[in-house]
Amino acid sequence: MDLNDIKNIENIPGLSEGTALNMLEAAVVCLSRQNHNSGVSILVSGIQNYNDILEWDMLYTDTLDRAYADQEVATELGAVCISILFALSLTPYTIVERSRKKTGFDYWLGDKNATMPFAHSARLEVSGIFNNQQAIQPRVIYKLKQTNQSDNLKIPAYVSVVEFSQPSICFVLK
Numbered sequence: 001m002d003l004n005d006i007k008n009i010e011n012i013p014g015l016s017e018g019t020a021l022n023m024l025e026a027a028v029v030c031l032s033r034q035n036h037n038s039g040v041s042i043l044v045s046g047i048q049n050y051n052d053i054l055e056w057d058m059l060y061t062d063t064l065d066r067a068y069a070d071q072e073v074a075t076e077l078g079a080v081c082i083s084i085l086f087a088l089s090l091t092p093y094t095i096v097e098r099s100r101k102k103t104g105f106d107y108w109l110g111d112k113n114a115t116m117p118f119a120h121s122a123r124l125e126v127s128g129i130f131n132n133q134q135a136i137q138p139r140v141i142y143k144l145k146q147t148n149q150s151d152n153l154k155i156p157a158y159v160s161v162v163e164f165s166q167p168s169i170c171f172v173l174k
Helices: 003-007 017-033 062-067 071-090 133-153
Strands: 040-046 050-054 093-098 107-111 122-129 157-163 168-173
Touching: 003 017, 003 071, 017 071, 040 122, 062 122, 071 093, 071 122, 071 157, 093 122, 122 133, 133 157, 133 168
Parallel strands: 040 168, 122 157
Antiparallel strands: 040 050, 093 107, 107 122, 157 168
């Protein structure tokens, strides 16, 4: 999985160029702070189970480190970067819009191949964990429950939890 692909916003109509770059920077910061280099393995579980490789070409600099001094913000943005790329890979959807607060999910998904890609066809809820492998499954359960408030939409909900210390993503369909 090439993290640089997040910048291919022609395939992701719900992201601006600046937002995509911000997410990429945060992912690189989180992975670098965990002493990972491009080419690190990531364990993928959930709707598919396999190992993948995360690659990027952005340098981790002091300036980048200072720009993302708030680890919680960096972790969330970095998790969104990785989650979006796996959503593109594992589902028939792409990101079409950021959802509003209190909907129970983060992003609206639309069919990648539809003539009307901006239709709200599915939901994506994302969470990031900087350094706690044991927190992944409890967080997935919590986030699945969080999506209950929008179940009246009767569209699929995906939950993605990314952990950075031993890179892993749990990507599940509700």
